[in-house]
Amino acid sequence: AQKVTQAQTEISVVEKEDVTLDCVYETRDTTYYLFWYKQPPSGELVFLIRRNSFDEQNEISGRYSWNFQKSTSSFNFTITASQVVDSAVYFCALSEMNRDDKIIFGKGTRLHILP
């Protein structure tokens, strides 16, 4: 069965610090997708990234970076030089490659960036 674990329920860091959000997944499939989403205090959901299991290259987008390691079944998300606007709940998720839109979510990590 598929499962996504975000062991960090809540994290607080001081602004400008780097922070890494952990995501560990379980799947019997050899091909799958991994996702990250952001939900700020205002409540909307924001898609951040989708990465397929064939592509283990790290991804960087501005201050955001993602580290995919198949060997440890992890897809961690790092925010560099955090800002107060990064305060949000972040969800990691997983889907099977042949069922693109059937997505299983982790329980989320609430990130507080302290000024």
Next chain:
Amino acid sequence: EAQVTQNPRYLITVTGKKLTVTCSQNMNHEYMSWYRQDPGLGLRQIYYSMNVEVTDKGDVPEGYKVSRKEKRNFPLILESPSPNQTSLYFCASSLWDRGTDTQYFGPGTRLTVL
């Protein structure tokens, strides 16, 4: 402007009274989906659709129906709502295309079933 709209945004209803939450997207996306969000349980997918007339169950489809008669619309139907369907519901529209993956969510519908 890329947009996913949901209506209503807030709804209080009573057990057993059929209701429909509408979802519409203006991006011509093939994929659409419904999620519910509950404290302590996080986000769970209810149904998804890969194209017109193609739908499939997510994790928690019981008590819900969907239809996809046109690409832009993906309504969520609760034939006989019960209190355990009180939740925050999100609709999403997706384009999954290597290099241009994107997904947009509606603003959410807060449903209370008494």
